Amino acid sequence: MTAQPTPLPDLLTRWDVQQTAYIADRDRVYEVMFEVLTHLKPAEDLVVLDLACGPGAISGRLLELLPKARAVAVDVDPVLLAIGEGSLGEVDGRLRWVRADLRDPDWPEALGEDAGAFDAVLSSTALHWLDPAVLTATYRHALRLLRPDGVLLNADYLPHPQGSRLRAVSDAIALTRRERALAGGAESWESWWEAVRAEPALADALAERAALWPEGARDWTGASHRFHEAALLDAGFAEAGVVWQDLQERIVVGLR
Ligand SMILES: C[S@@+](CC[C@H](N)C(=O)[O-])C[C@H]1O[C@@H](n2cnc3c(N)ncnc32)[C@H](O)[C@@H]1O
Numbered sequence: 001m002t003a004q005p006t007p008l009p010d011l012l013t014r015w016d017v018q019q020t021a022y023i024a025d026r027d028r029v030y031e032v033m034f035e036v037l038t039h040l041k042p043a044e045d046l047v048v049l050d051l052a053c054g055p056g057a058i059s060g061r062l063l064e065l066l067p068k069a070r071a072v073a074v075d076v077d078p079v080l081l082a083i084g085e086g087s088l089g090e091v092d093g094r095l096r097w098v099r100a101d102l103r104d105p106d107w108p109e110a111l112g113e114d115a116g117a118f119d120a121v122l123s124s125t126a127l128h129w130l131d132p133a134v135l136t137a138t139y140r141h142a143l144r145l146l147r148p149d150g151v152l153l154n155a156d157y158l159p160h161p162q163g164s165r166l167r168a169v170s171d172a173i174a175l176t177r178r179e180r181a182l183a184g185g186a187e188s189w190e191s192w193w194e195a196v197r198a199e200p201a202l203a204d205a206l207a208e209r210a211a212l213w214p215e216g217a218r219d220w221t222g223a224s225h226r227f228h229e230a231a232l233l234d235a236g237f238a239e240a241g242v243v244w245q246d247l248q249e250r251i252v253v254g255l256r
Helices: 008-020 026-040 057-065 078-088 107-114 132-145 165-183 189-197 200-209 225-235
Strands: 047-051 070-075 095-099 118-124 146-157 239-246 249-255
Touching: 008 026, 008 057, 008 078, 008 189, 026 057, 026 118, 026 146, 026 239, 026 249, 047 057, 047 107, 047 132, 057 070, 057 078, 057 118, 070 078, 070 107, 078 095, 078 200, 095 107, 107 132, 118 132, 132 146, 132 225, 132 249, 146 225, 189 200, 225 239, 225 249
Parallel strands: 047 070, 047 118, 070 095, 118 146
Antiparallel strands: 146 249, 239 249
16 A cells, blocks of 8 residues: 655654654653753743754744744754754744754854854754764854853763663663554654655655765764763863763753
């Protein structure tokens, strides 16, 4: 049977559900992220950079929570950007979508007038994809994109060091949780992408996406949480540390 097209907002809803198979308590992650953010930055009119935004999980939630805030959502994937933009839109001019590749050393130029004026750089489930050199460069760029009292929060797979027993046991428990979620009917990453491929409006974006990672799927490097903390300090953040953790899902914070 041929898969039927799915409207973009439904794909966004399904994205969120699909991601919970991989990040067990995903809503809690955003809750804690925004609690920490709003304690550190109590102003209502925050300007936020949603880094490697995908279809806009952070931006959508944050702009609903803070009706005077503004977000710039950046990603390289034309498919995820199209789904995000097609579902969330511009939220009364408070959300701007920007296509940029964090592997490009000049990516901050794509941000235009907001560069240097962000109160916060926020990211979820994304930066672990980056090579260590790109990751450290990204944190350096993030520091410069922030106002002097800005904050970075990265909610991500930030594992224990490679080869450690803690990493092995945490990965094993996470796998058991994922298998349980999928067995309980949660949608998988693969099945979500199948639905995307059935949507004719996304055909051009899919073709463009195919050229993004010519090296094909690769194992992520999975830089440890210690590496992230060290990279933030090395980039010039005054403080860096973990504020929340579930197994190896952590929120690391950098204070400028
Ligand atoms: C698992 S998704 C997470 C998306 C979103 N932040 C969320 O939590 O739902 C990882 C995201 O990282 C983005 N990404 C990976 N490498 C990137 C790069 N070099 N430049 C920009 N975005 C990148 C992908 O396109 C994808 O949208």
